[in-house]
Amino acid sequence: MRAILYVLTAFGVMGLAIWAYDQNQQTQEAMRDLRRLRAEIRSVTESLSVQRAEWAYLNRPQRLRELAEMNFARLGLMPMEGARFGQIDEIPYPALIAAEVSP
Amino acid sequence: MIRIPLRPLARILDARAQGMNPDRIERENLRLRREQMRDQGRRKAEWRILFLAALFFAGYAVIGAKMGMLAASPVIEPEPYAGEGISGDRADVLDRNGRILATNLVTHSLYAELRYMIDGARAAHELARIFPDLDETRLAQRLTDPNRRFDWIRARLSPEQAQAAHDIGEPGLLLGPRDMRLYPNGTLAAHVLGGTTYGAQGVTAAEINGVAGIELAQNTRLSDPDLAAVPMALTLDLGVQAIVEEVMASGMAMLHANGGSVIVMDAQTGEVVALASAPTFDPNDRPAPPVTLDEQAESPLFNRATQGLYELGSVMKAFAVAQALDLGLVSPSTVIDIRGPLRYGRFEITDFHNLGASMSVADVFIESSNIGTARIAQMIGVERQREFLGRLGLLEAIPFDLPEGRSARPQFDPRWSELSMVTISYGHGLSMTPLHLASAYATLVNGGLRVHPTLSRRSEATVGERVISEETSQIMRSLMRGVVTQGTASLGEVAGYLPGGKTGTANKPNPHGGYYEDRTIATFAGAFPMNDPRYVFVVTMDEPEEISTSESRRTAGWTVVPVAAEIVRRIAPVLGLRPQDTAAVDAALSLR
Numbered sequence: 001m002r003a004i005l006y007v008l009t010a011f012g013v014m015g016l017a018i019w020a021y022d023q024n025q026q027t028q029e030a031m032r033d034l035r036r037l038r039a040e041i042r043s044v045t046e047s048l049s050v051q052r053a054e055w056a057y058l059n060r061p062q063r064l065r066e067l068a069e070m071n072f073a074r075l076g077l078m079p080m081e082g083a084r085f086g087q088i089d090e091i092p093y094p095a096l097i098a099a100e101v102s103p
Numbered sequence: 104m105i106r107i108p109l110r111p112l113a114r115i116l117d118a119r120a121q122g123m124n125p126d127r128i129e130r131e132n133l134r135l136r137r138e139q140m141r142d143q144g145r146r147k148a149e150w151r152i153l154f155l156a157a158l159f160f161a162g163y164a165v166i167g168a169k170m171g172m173l174a175a176s177p178v179i180e181p182e183p184y185a186g187e188g189i190s191g192d193r194a195d196v197l198d199r200n201g202r203i204l205a206t207n208l209v210t211h212s213l214y215a216e217l218r219y220m221i222d223g224a225r226a227a228h229e230l231a232r233i234f235p236d237l238d239e240t241r242l243a244q245r246l247t248d249p250n251r252r253f254d255w256i257r258a259r260l261s262p263e264q265a266q267a268a269h270d271i272g273e274p275g276l277l278l279g280p281r282d283m284r285l286y287p288n289g290t291l292a293a294h295v296l297g298g299t300t301y302g303a304q305g306v307t308a309a310e311i312n313g314v315a316g317i318e319l320a321q322n323t324r325l326s327d328p329d330l331a332a333v334p335m336a337l338t339l340d341l342g343v344q345a346i347v348e349e350v351m352a353s354g355m356a357m358l359h360a361n362g363g364s365v366i367v368m369d370a371q372t373g374e375v376v377a378l379a380s381a382p383t384f385d386p387n388d389r390p391a392p393p394v395t396l397d398e399q400a401e402s403p404l405f406n407r408a409t410q411g412l413y414e415l416g417s418v419m420k421a422f423a424v425a426q427a428l429d430l431g432l433v434s435p436s437t438v439i440d441i442r443g444p445l446r447y448g449r450f451e452i453t454d455f456h457n458l459g460a461s462m463s464v465a466d467v468f469i470e471s472s473n474i475g476t477a478r479i480a481q482m483i484g485v486e487r488q489r490e491f492l493g494r495l496g497l498l499e500a501i502p503f504d505l506p507e508g509r510s511a512r513p514q515f516d517p518r519w520s521e522l523s524m525v526t527i528s529y530g531h532g533l534s535m536t537p538l539h540l541a542s543a544y545a546t547l548v549n550g551g552l553r554v555h556p557t558l559s560r561r562s563e564a565t566v567g568e569r570v571i572s573e574e575t576s577q578i579m580r581s582l583m584r585g586v587v588t589q590g591t592a593s594l595g596e597v598a599g600y601l602p603g604g605k606t607g608t609a610n611k612p613n614p615h616g617g618y619y620e621d622r623t624i625a626t627f628a629g630a631f632p633m634n635d636p637r638y639v640f641v642v643t644m645d646e647p648e649e650i651s652t653s654e655s656r657r658t659a660g661w662t663v664v665p666v667a668a669e670i671v672r673r674i675a676p677v678l679g680l681r682p683q684d685t686a687a688v689d690a691a692l693s694l695r
Contacts, residue, residue: 045332046209052195056203056287061345079346079673082599082682 109133177329191282191308192331194324196296196317198341199376199560205286205296205318211265212281213257214306215246220275223247229271230256233264258301258309259283279306286386292344294380294406295337295505295558298389314389315404317558320506337558338374343367346673347377354666355381358647364408366541367674370636373542373554376678380407409508412534413643416609418628419530420476421579424468425547426491427479429575435465435582435694441475447522452477465694468582469590471606473529480528488524494570495543496553497535504558511536530607537626541641544628548583548636551576581692584633588689592627595664599682600675601689602668604629606659611646622646625659627667631675634688638678642667
C-alpha cells in the first residue's frame with residue numbers, strides 16, 4: 001500500500017515537472033509573440049503616421065487651391081460664398097415619397 | 104486546567120441519601136466535559152479556517168493589486184530600440200477640425216560603424232555619388248581611419264537616398280531611424296506653430312525640441328512619451344487660416360505693404376480661429392534668428408500679431424466713446440463741440456479734414472474726429488480712463504499660449520498726464536499688440552464681457568467679468584456698423600454678413616523723434632455679423648499705399664478695409680455663418 005503511494009507520488013512529481021516545463025515554454029512563446037506584435041504595432045503605427053502626413057501634405061490648402069485653378073474648366077470650383085446657403089424647402093424631394101406617405 | 108471530577112463524593116453522598124441514582128451525576132459531568140472539549144476543538148478549527156481565509160485573501164489581494172497597478176500604469180509604447188533614453192516621439196498638432204498642422208515623420212539617419220567596415224574607400228566613393236555635396240577624399244580618410252570607431256554621415260535621408268545607401272552593400276554603413284518634424288501645410292500658421300530643432304542625438308533617435316510658437320510653449324506636453332499618441336488640438340481653423348493668409352498676401356502685394364497681421368477670434372470665448380503675420384516663413388526650414396534689434400522687427404520670425412507693439416490710431420476711439428456711454432456722460436446723440444485746433448501747450452490736435460463746428464457723439468465715432476474724441480476724453484478724466492483701459496486688459500501683457508508676446512507689455516507714459524489722456528483717446532501714446540486690440544474689441548461687442556484670447560480648446564466657455572453694460576455694447580455695435588454703412592470704412596461692406604468696426608491710420612513713430620508724415624500703420628478692427636457678433640477681426644498693415652488712382656492714399660479706409668472685407672466675405676461661409684437680410688438687420692441696428 002505504501003509502495004503504491006510512493007510510486008504515485010513520484011509520477012505526480014514528474015507530471016508536475018512536465019506541466020511546469022510546458023508552462024515555461026508557453027510563457028516564452030507568448031513573450032516572443034508579444035515582442036513580435038509590438039514590433040508590428042510600431043511599424044504599422046509608423047506607416048500610419050507616414051500615410052497621415054502624406055495625406056495632410058497632399059491636402060494642403062495651397063495645393064488644393066492650385067488644383068482647383070488648374071481644373072477650373074472641368075470642375076468650375078469657386079471659393080465658398082454666402083450665396084451658396086440654401087433653404088431646406090429648395091431641395092427637390094421626389095414626388096414618390098410624398099405619395100407613399102399620404103394614405 | 105482544573106479537571107472536574109466525574110463523581111464528586113459530596114454530591115454522590117447527597118444523592119444516595121435522597122435515594123437518587125449517583126450514575127446520573129457522573130453522566131451529567133461527562134456530558135459537560137465533552138461539551139467543553141467540543142467547544143475547544145471548534146474554536147481551533149474556526150481559527151484555522153480564518154487563518155486559511157486570510158492567507159487566500161492576502162494572495163488574491165497581491166494578485167489584484169498587481170493587476171490594478173498594471174491597468175493603471177501608462178502603456179509603454181513598444182520600443183524595439185529602447186536603451187538610449189532618447190526619444191524622438193512628439194505628439195501631432197491639429198487644427199480645430201482635426202486637420203494636421205504638425206506631425207512626425209520617420210526618416211533615416213546614416214552612420215558608419217568602422218569595426219564592421221570592409222572597404223572604407225569604396226564606401227566613400229559610392230556615398231559621394233549619392234550625396235554630391237560630400238567631400239569624397241575627406242570622407243574616405245575618416246572611414247579608413249583605424250583610430251575611429253563611429254562616424255555620422257547624414258542626419259536625415261530621403262527614402263530614395265536611404266535605399267541607395269543600403270544598396271552600396273557595405274556592412275559598416277548603418278541606417279538608424281530618425282524622427283523628423285513635418286509641417287505639411289508649409290508656411291500656413293507658421294507663427295503659431297513656431298518650429299523645432301534637434302536636441303540630444305543618438306544612433307536610433309534624436310530629441311526634437313520646440314524653439315518657438317506652440318512647439319516651444321507646449322514642448323513638455325508634446326514630447327511627453329505617454330501623450331505622444333494623443334494629438335493636441337488648437338483653436339485654429341486651417342481653412343480660415345489659409346484664406347486669411349491668401350487674402351492678406353494678395354492685399355499686401357497690391358498695397359505695397361511691408362508687413363501686416365490678421366487675427367480672427369471668437370467674440371465670446373476668445374478662441375483664436377486664425378492668426379497670421381506677414382512676412383512669414385516656412386517652419387520646416389526656419390530662417391536663422393535675427394541678431395540686432397532692427398533686424399528683429401523686420402525678421403519674418405517676428406510675430407506682428409502678438410509681439411509687435413504699435414500705436415494703432417483711431418481704433419482706440421472706440422474705448423473713449425464706449426466708456427463715456429457706459430458712464431452715462433453722453434448719449435449717441437449728445438452734441439460735441441469739435442471746433443479746432445485743440446491746444447495743449449505747444450501740442451495741437453486737429454482732424455484729418457475739417458468736419459465742421461459740432462457733431463453728435465455717434466458722428467464723432469463714425470467720422471473719426473480727433474477733436475471730438477479728445478473732448479469726450481476730457482469728460483472722462485485721467486483716472487477713470489486709465490482704470491477702464493486696465494479693466495479691458497490693455498495695460499498688461501496678455502498671458503497668451505505663444506511664448507512670443509508674453510513679454511509684449513503695452514507701452515505708455517507712466518505719468519499719464521492730461522495730454523497722454525487726450526492723445527491715448529484717439530490712439531497715440533499707448534502702443535499695444537493687435538491681439539490686445541482684438542480682445543478689447545471682443546469685449547466691446549460681445550455684450551461687455553472680458554475676453555481672454557487663447558489657442559487651446561476650452562472644454563467649457565468661461566464667462567469673463569463684466570467691463571461695460573449690455574446696453575453700451577449694443578450701442579457700440581450700432582456705431583461700429585455705422586462706420587461701415589456711412590463712415591470711414593464704406594469699402595468694408597459685405598452683403599449678408601454685416602461687418603462693423605473702426606478704422607485707424609496711425610503715423611509711424613520716427614526712431615529719431617516725432618512721427619513720419621508718409622509712413623502709416625493702417626488698422627481695421629471690428630466684428631461680424633454686427634447684430635450678434637460671432638467673430639472679431641483685426642487687420643493691420645505696415646506702410647500700405649493705394650496708388651490705383653492718381654493720388655496715393657494711405658488711410659485705413661482705402662487700404663486695409665477692402666482687405667478685411669474680402670477676408671470676411673471669404674471666411675464667414677466657411678465658418679458656417681448664413682447670410683442675413685442686410686437691410687432688415689440694419690434697420691433694427693440703427694440708433695433711434
